[in-house]
Amino acid sequence: MDLDGGNRRVFNRLGGSSAASPDSSKNQKVCYHWRAGKCSRFPCPFLHRELPHPSGPAAATSNGSGAPKRFADDSGFSGPALRRGPNCNNNHNNSWGRMGANKVVRKTEKVCNYWVQGNCSYGDKCRFLHSWSLGECFTLLNHLDGHQKVVTGIALPAGMDKLYTGSKDETVRAWDTNTGQCMGVINLGGEVGCMISEGPWLFVGIPNVVKAWNTQTNQELSLSGPVGQVYTMVVGNDLLFAGTQDGTILAWKFNAVTNNFEPAASLKGHTLAVVSLVVGANRLYSGSMDHSIKAWSLETLQCLQTLTEHTSVVMSLLCWEQFLLSCSLDQTIKVWVATESGNLEVTYTHKEEHGLLNLRGMPDSESKPVLMCSCNDNSVRLYDLPSFSEKGKIFAKQEIRAIEVGPGGLFFTGDGTGFRVWKWAEAVPKP
Template identity: 65%
Template structure:
């Protein structure tokens, strides 16, 4: 009786594994069984629900069983956003966070460097949705990285007539790099952190704490310019004078050919906080400060002509381009200034960034078109066409890039907070198109 009962139950569950399922009726579920009143034996219809769809169509975990967490949106919670397809195998755990699995569709790149690519261990290649490059835009290429500094690279200089590149850092050293081999040719240990560097002709100027050091790359002359108070963060040359931004304002020196030294020339007062940026253009000296203002000075009289108060945070950098003055600030803006009929500067355009702006650099690309390099404190440099501000591409870095310097032949250099100096080269449009 028990055996007969077992057979009855088994047969009502449907065909055995040995059954080839030739009867189409056996693929239907018994209507009366569903209603709980089937009394036929043997019943030609199934006394069970149809098998669930394959895992690929339903969505499953790796063992092929339906996930009880799906109705609670756990896949969305885990990824921090909506699922990109219905296959849990491609959206759960490590795979989607690092490349999207074996999806055949085009991968939408996320503007973030792939951590596995940095380690040389990414297995997803072109299908990885993170970047396997330090740039976007394909308009320039990374030639080499110069390693050696232990802290922020705060200045880069290329004196004329020299085959050496100089870089200064807050690690209290200036490193000398051979431009042919890319190797470090020497390091100069200083008594203070390097706040900035400037090259003018054969001279290299280094801003230190309470001091500006001057070296001549041709004659090996080594001079100390005293007078600054606090760290010197900015240096510029104009009207045969060297200007340094200090805690107390701006100091100026003039070179005396007869004595072969720099002599104090003037002290420009007015800023209420540290002067961190300087630029010269149109017979004017422009200074930016931690007091959030820009002061315009006459290079002839060294008198303040105008005070600009449009920025709401530290004025970090300047660029003189054509008849315009560009300024950037930690207030996340780049402002474009132009002189009105009375000769005073006023803002004609404000470009908004998502993060504070650290440095500006203007140069021409391989096709002689003017471009703006705009370093932000999210570890990127945005590259824009001028005057449209249309984005050409981005440069990514491990840490924020604090200085950008132009070199010969389409080269430019960046120094970041990790201590790296990188050498870049603009690509011609024909090369970019072919790539």
């Protein structure tokens, strides 16, 4: 522990005697590593404190770069484009990426390790978080554990009072939604790559097969055909699609006569594994480890367009109204919109500091659209749309691979320790 000169170093970092030097202006920046609780530089050339909030006319008209600061309204997805991303096409009249006025005020964005262990002596004075979340618009209802490895799928079959979770520990667990108790464990003999539900059916993707259970009749089926791990599944136009490790997208159709799922198609075009699928606007969209997104017609099952703007694995896709959103390990979220020709083009790119794993969208308690994106720094960011202003964060000990939306303002996040149940806080009535 360095005691000699420590106070002087702190004084200098807070803008003491060196603040009057000609070069001091370049140091009026808060240390990123200090914010993360891991700065090891002595002396550090940056500030170890938060800058005061600007005030006066200059604060109202400048964003620090001399350019006017503009704020988003709450008009939803459409409206005048106040601020656009670097890949914006001026032919698109939308408002993605406008700067939000309500930025979350935070402590250091790191969960206190001593608090996790139950022995932090600083209490409310600790500069690290004593919470698994940051933001006042949602609350943690429960944390259910039992899986030995990361949770890769969460599903709520229709009409059921049970929730199902799948994991890389090769099991599926059933949970009672009323009591939070584990009702049973299914051993599959292979890592669960993904899991979805459609009506009473529960579909689980494991290496070389898709398992299907009818949760009402207990009928169990095995859908053969996949080569390698099944990473993603989606239902569209009465077809079940599965993205596989060899880059193929397989499709099955349910036959009511035989009471079975029969092979319907095999879509080829990706050169590496297909890890994300979504259906929207009568199209199937697929994201792959080959860094591309392909758009397929749900009617002809032909590839209509290949998108190559991402530079790493396209981990997740989301259709929301007329927009397609994609996230990648290249640390970006891209917002796509169709041009008059019907082809998709990027209208906004949002950049993060870490690779992105999963996207989900839902309305908050005020029915405003919120985007949830998990990052490979063990967190989930929540953003108001279309402004992308930060609404809150969720933290975990390990990567959050699964996010699922439930009824009544509930949503779920799954990591390596289990899964958590969250709920949007009730909106405060305006006077």
